[in-house]
Amino acid sequence: MTAATTDLFAFGEERLEELTSARRSPFFAYDLSTARERYRRLRAALPGRVRLAYAVKSNPGLPLLETFAAEGAWFDCASAGEVSAVLAAGGTGSGMVFAGPAKSERDLQAALFAGARVQVDGIEDVARLHVLHTGTEPLRVSVRVNPASGVSEAASIIGGGGPSAFGVDEEELEDFLAQAAAYERVRISGVQVFAASNELDAGRLLANHRTSMAIARKVQELLGRDLDLVDLGGGLGVRYAMSQPSLDVRSLGAGLGRVLDENPWFAGELLLEPGRWLSAPTGVYCARVVRTKVSRGERFVMLEGGINHLLRPLMTGQSFPTLALRPGVGVLGGSGVSAGGRPPLEGGDDVPRAEGGELVPTTLAGPLCTSLDRVGTSDLPTDLRPGDVVVFGQAGAYAYTQAMTHFLSHPAPDQVWVD
Incomplete structure (x- = not known):
């Protein structure tokens, strides 16, 4: 092929023939060497300040999680079950972010037990974490923001602007941060904006990332303290037809380097959450x-x-x-x-x-x-x-x-x- x-x-044709001849149908087959190669290719294309968190929702198979954990990946989890799977695969809470628009108490407890970085979607998350957190230092969390404008994607699945079940609307940020300040055991020190799904155009992704950085700067100014993490979400796409182009990850990496240069106010880390690009x-x-x-x-x-x-x-x-x-x-x-x-x-x-x-x-x-x-x-x-x-x-x-x-x-x- x-x-x-x-x-x-x-897989090549010979391997596909071996698999289909030896196994009853239907079945899924996965090549872990492909996963390893893609992670290393993306890691090599990105600036050092950009972390990679594999979006577990795309495929939570234990061998795949073990492969990425061995490569040093972070993980993006959205349920207590995904947290458990990552820990079983050798991942750690220090390299884990936890998201979701309707987190149950069990979800929050699992994230806290693992030591994951929780992304709050509203003041309710902050209030519950204030009660559940038992540490002596304030719990560092990120706030997910639903951007008012300036985002673009080919197909809206869980990103984009407009009404959303996810996050805090950008125009309500000031009120939200004022309310959150009353919960002294929770400290907002990061921002997450997820603004695309299966995007093949590196330029469009970078335009969205610049929008995310502008939102993050607004949050930092409102808080009056430095942010340590800006989570740019996922959206790295794969082609589903021969006629489609492949995402140019080198251009994406070079562009993210320029984004960091354009924002000297930010001294923390950027986070990308690719799932489909790594696993599909x-x-x-x-x-x-x-x-x-x-x-x-x-x-x-x-x-x-x-x-x-x-x-x-x-x-x-x-x-x-x-x-x-x-x-x-x-x-x-x-x-x-x-x-x-x-x-x-x-x-x-x-x-x-x-x-x-x-x-x-x-x-x-x-x-x-x-x-x-x-x-x-x-x-x-x-x-x-x-x-x-x-x-x-x-x-x-x-x-x-x-x-x-x-x-x-x-x-x-x-x-x-x-x-």
Whole structure:
């Protein structure tokens, strides 16, 4: 396979054939060496004052957390369960931030027990932490701010401006900070702004980061003391189609260096919270074809797995890259492979190739008894047959743990970790 193709599917063709031939469908497979390489590539591109906190929500698999912990990553957690998973993987509370718009008392207790940096979303969080914190020194926390304007993203998932369940509205900051000052056991010393989701344009991300720094400066002036942390959130995107560009992390890193130079008032650390960028390219989801049909002019391929395993295409309207594979034969083609429908095979042009037929628009449907069970659309070969496998790329993020696993009581898919 070409480098452009393996960037979407984690594994080369030979390895995909081995996996699909040896395992029952459906299953997820993840390549930990890809996770390690991507973390190191991003770390090398960033200034030293920029910390990396892996967003656990994207994929909380223990082998993945262990891999990032061994690399020295911080972690962005949003539940007591994620805190426990990070600690079990070797992470520490000193390298952990804790977020969420509706934190339960159990969540806050877990974060405090671990020693995580809590991001407060309102005065209620401050009041409860004031009661729960038992240390002799004030508890340092960050405030999440919902920006009034100046942010831009391609698709609003958990960032952007406008009304939001997250954070304190920027225009209410002064009142919030005045109220928070009454709770002497809690000390606001950081700011978090999450202003993008799956953004592929480094320039757009940097424009949002400059907005975040302007907000942070306002908070520092209102507090009358230095901030030690500005959390820029996540939003580092991955491509879901061959036609899309990849995020230029070198440009992002160089731009963040300029952002620091432009803000000499800030002497603390910046924090990035990439999740999808680190985890998505590590994983694939593989499901066998059960049957195909044409209904009133629309072509369907029915798979052994559906939104009970892969919900995100239904939620966002964005399909994962796909390719069709026939065990023992090879890749037939798909929307996620290079021009012509089939990627070059290792070994040269004289290697036998699968003949997959013409690529045609196809709706991918699962086994659930609901018309909602659609896991995307793709250009797939006309001669797909039962037993062939559809491989979904970029499935290492927002897949296994985001799906409707228990709906209709189908078994959960296996997860295979490869290093």
